[in-house]
Amino acid sequence: xxxxxxxxxxxxxxxxxxxxxxxxxxxxxxxxxxxxxxxxxxxxxxxxxxxxxxxxxxxxxxxxxxxxxxxxxxxxxxxxxxxxxxxxxxxxxxxxxxxxxxxxxxxxxxxxxxxxxxxxxxxxxxxxxxxxxxxxxxxxxxxxxxxxxxxxxxxxxxxxxxxxxxxxxxxxxxxxxxxxxxxxxxxxxxxxxxxxxxxxxxxxxxxxxxxxxxxxxxxxxxxxxxxxxxxxxxxxxxxxxxxxxxxxxxxxxxxxxxxxxxxxxxxxxxxxxxxxxxx
Amino acid sequence: xxxxxxxxxxxxxxxxxxxxxxxxxxxxxxxxxxxxxxxxxxxxxxxxxxxxxxxxxxxxxxxxxxxxxxxxxxxxxxxxxxxxxxxxxxxxxxxxxxxxxxxxxxxxxxxxxxxxxxxxxxxxxxxxxxxxxxxxxxxxxxxxxxxxxxxxxxxxxxxxxxxxxxxxxxxxxxxxxxxxxxxxxxxxxxxxxxxxxxxxxxxxxxxxxxxxxxxxxxxxxxxxxxxxxxxxxxxxxxxxxxxxxxxxxxxxxxxxxxxxxxxxxxxxxxxxxxxxxxxx
Numbered sequence: 296x297x298x299x300x301x302x303x304x305x306x307x308x309x310x311x312x313x314x315x316x317x318x319x320x321x322x323x324x325x326x327x328x329x330x331x332x333x334x335x336x337x338x339x340x341x342x343x344x345x346x347x348x349x350x351x352x353x354x355x356x357x358x359x360x361x362x363x364x365x366x367x368x369x370x371x372x373x374x375x376x377x378x379x380x381x382x383x384x385x386x387x388x389x390x391x392x393x394x395x396x397x398x399x400x401x402x403x404x405x406x407x408x409x410x411x412x413x414x415x416x417x418x419x420x421x422x423x424x425x426x427x428x429x430x431x432x433x434x435x436x437x438x439x440x441x442x443x444x445x446x447x448x449x450x451x452x453x454x455x456x457x458x459x460x461x462x463x464x465x466x467x468x469x470x471x472x473x474x475x476x477x478x479x480x481x482x483x484x485x486x487x488x489x490x491x492x493x494x495x496x497x498x499x500x501x502x503x504x505x506x507x508x509x510x511x512x513x514x515x516x517x518x519x520x521x522x523x524x525x526x527x528x529x530x531x532x533x534x535x536x537x538x539x540x541x542x543x544x545x546x547x548x549x550x551x552x553x554x555x556x557x558x559x560x561x562x563x564x565x566x567x568x569x570x571x572x573x574x
Numbered sequence: 575x576x577x578x579x580x581x582x583x584x585x586x587x588x589x590x591x592x593x594x595x596x597x598x599x600x601x602x603x604x605x606x607x608x609x610x611x612x613x614x615x616x617x618x619x620x621x622x623x624x625x626x627x628x629x630x631x632x633x634x635x636x637x638x639x640x641x642x643x644x645x646x647x648x649x650x651x652x653x654x655x656x657x658x659x660x661x662x663x664x665x666x667x668x669x670x671x672x673x674x675x676x677x678x679x680x681x682x683x684x685x686x687x688x689x690x691x692x693x694x695x696x697x698x699x700x701x702x703x704x705x706x707x708x709x710x711x712x713x714x715x716x717x718x719x720x721x722x723x724x725x726x727x728x729x730x731x732x733x734x735x736x737x738x739x740x741x742x743x744x745x746x747x748x749x750x751x752x753x754x755x756x757x758x759x760x761x762x763x764x765x766x767x768x769x770x771x772x773x774x775x776x777x778x779x780x781x782x783x784x785x786x787x788x789x790x791x792x793x794x795x796x797x798x799x800x801x802x803x804x805x806x807x808x809x810x811x812x813x814x815x816x817x818x819x820x821x822x823x824x825x826x827x828x829x830x831x832x833x834x835x836x837x838x839x840x841x842x843x844x845x846x847x848x849x850x851x852x853x854x
Contacts, residue, residue, distance in 0.1 A: 305725040306691045312702035370596055376589050384593055386840055388600055393836050395786035397804045398825040402603045405610065405818055413606060416622045459848035508695040511788045529697035536701050537793055549698035560693060
């Protein structure tokens with residue numbers, strides 16, 4: 296059981312410590328932390344920035360998770376077909392997922408570069424834009440630009456999960472459906488989806504949590520900017536903690552982010568359990 | 575009959591077209607990375623940008639090899655990722671074993687708690703870990719990173735190894751124990767050799783995540799020469815201009831080792847990762 300003690304020290308203790316810190320006001324100019332209780336929480340809830348961060352975190356997580364689901368499932372179905380070079384194709388598709396986030400961020404930063412990036416060149420050649428656009432430089436586009444790279448980086452995880460799930464679906468079900476004259480779409484909705492549903496549910500939960508907590512892409516591509524237009528919880532917490540060395544406020548945001556995620560996960564898991572009871 | 579084969583042919587070509595599109599989607603950014611890495615400095619800054627370099631050159635890799643710190647970054651990354659891997663596998667294999675073999679009360683809920691730790695945002699625990707590390711004087715040491723990495727590698731390692739060990743029939747150990755082996759001896763003689771592919775896959779996964787880690791590495795290390803690759807490559811990013819050629823050459827160097835490792839171990843790795851979710 297030394298492993299559990301270890302986990303207690305490096306994971307649970309820091310979490311409790313974060314809660315504890317969040318009741319204090321700490322900063323570089325204030326060497327002795329001052330107890331302030333919950334009053335600062337009140338101030339944060341009334342502040343505009345908290346709601347910007349919540350909104351961004353929500354947009355970020357929802358869009359990334361939905362697209363990772365769609366691309367993940369579609370690519371899994373495709374890679375489950377028989378064709379030459381399938382093993383190689385399966386291996387290649389996983390590569391973005393094992394590429395370090397910082398490198399993904401740099402590649403896409405260059406892709407979005409107003410003058411040197413390929414994106415502008417393609418869109419310009421196709422006549423879709425009249426001027427080169429700094430995609431990461433505008434509050435309206437920055438978050439969405441990073442979202443696209445996050446989808447690209449993370450979708451193979453869903454592919455792996457769904458591919459494994461598809462391989463457990465008994466082939467006889469499809470053969471039987473075929474004999475009954477069901478077409479591919481019907482088989483998909485009546486066999487594939489229900490059979491893989493348990494894995495879909497778990498994967499959606501996992502990708503939501505991973506995405507919500509994902510730090511590197513936004514940090515390296517936009518630093519939460521321009522302004523604060525693309526900050527999500529992890530980047531904003533980090534910015535306050537190590538950009539400004541204000542551990543107190545950073546801990547309060549960390550606690551809020553933790554609680555939001557916990558509530559979401561509990562509701563989600565609760566829903567899963569409820570369904571199982573009725574099944 | 576002919577209609578059937580024609581339909582099949584169309585279907586087959588559709589599959590190849592779609593696979594082709596998927597591979598382009600996946601590979602395009604990597605191709606762009608390699609292309610920039612092989613361009614001459616003049617061509618990097620040509621507007622409009624070109625997809626395929628008109629001149630192939632290894633100049634960027636040469637510049638990279640002359641970078642005074644890059645070799646340190648590389649060695650630090652290797653050192654930290656492999657130490658973390660060895661440490662975690664060693665510590666968690668016993669834990670994984672007890673979770674899959676010993677029946678003790680509260681086993682299931684303990685396992686769920688271990689998995690639950692993966693939900694914690696690292697950004698929420700980095701501040702207290704930082705404070706502890708600076709109190710005990712570990713900031714700016716390799717140790718601080720290795721310890722911090724345990725927080726997200728230990729749970730997943732327990733989970734993966736448990737899955738692999740569960741796949742080994744318990745009768746083998748029971749037979750060994752009947753023959754007079756102790757539990758520990760049975761573990762060493764039966765479980766360890768049989769779960770070798772699983773251990774390799776788990777080790778590879780831990781290596782990947784430690785190799786890619788960025789946030790702790792950025793925060794805990796202050797000396798230039800102690801940095802790891804993921805933080806170090808940001809050297810090429812200037813405030814006003816970025817040396818994209820060297821940056822992409824460095825990126826190629828960072829990606830290559832993990833890609834090779836992945837290609838060797840992908841089968842076990844994927845089985846291990848998906849096993850748990852499929853059972854749930």
